[in-house]
């Protein structure tokens with residue numbers, strides 16, 4: 004991989020082609036003439052003289068980490084079936100700081116969700132599930148650092164295919180399983196007209212008023228376990244829990260769970276991609292179209 008990207012110039016020209024596949028477009032005035040180049044990465048629009056860089060306004064904006072390291076990280080992230088933890092990435096790339104590794108992974112996670120992506124269609128199962136995370140904040144009771152498990156509620160939607168198999172998924176952390184949160188999740192995640200399969204919860208009672216074909220399974224104590232009637236949701240919930248505890252060792256803070264849900268969704272929805280190289284390309288393509296997020300903004304995020 005690093006042979007393709009022998010130096011910073013090679014990385015920059017690769018990112019420039021991804022960002023402007025049909026040639027430079029001025030971010031300010033939209034002019035498409037070939038820009039002036041005052042240095043390797045500094046471009047100036049011929050029409051309005053606006054100056055920009057290839058990485059400005061992308062997840063690589065103002066980074067002090069070499070682009071070669073970024074691209075190596077993207078390669079590693081997309082080539083590991085289950086992804087990589089910040090500690091694992093730090094080790095494999097020989098990064099000086101854990102924070103650098105952690106921030107890179109978070110910036111990539113931001114790029115894993117495409118704005119304006121299509122909603123789910125067809126037959127869709129919807130349910131909620133608790134996922135556990137280790138909450139490693141220090142307890143007031145003593146100097147010893149104890150960890151306990153925090154739980155977050157996640158809404159899950161899964162396309163169910165005929166005769167069998169699952170399509171795409173959507174996930175969202177919600178504070179409680181009330182109609183307010185579940186209805187807005189369904190409306191954001193699923194195309195009207197779809198058949199939505201839920202349990203008997205009252206939170207879903209108005210789905211048919213919102214142009215969904217609503218199918219409810221009401222369980223009683225004598226029925227089988229929930230996964231018999233909701234195989235998709237059950238499968239995704241158990242894979243998600245295993246991934247959080249395995250790859251990330253449960254070290255995800257509840258306030259940052261959303262970013263991990265984005266990564267899980269990105270991987271799940273592309274799990275059949277034949278070529279890992281395509282995944283690498285997609286991630287970088289979205290990375291140059293995604294606004295940067297700073298370390299401070301990630302850790303300041305409130306629960």
Ligand SMILES: [Zn+2]
Nearest residue numbers: 029032048051
């Ligand atoms: Zn311009």
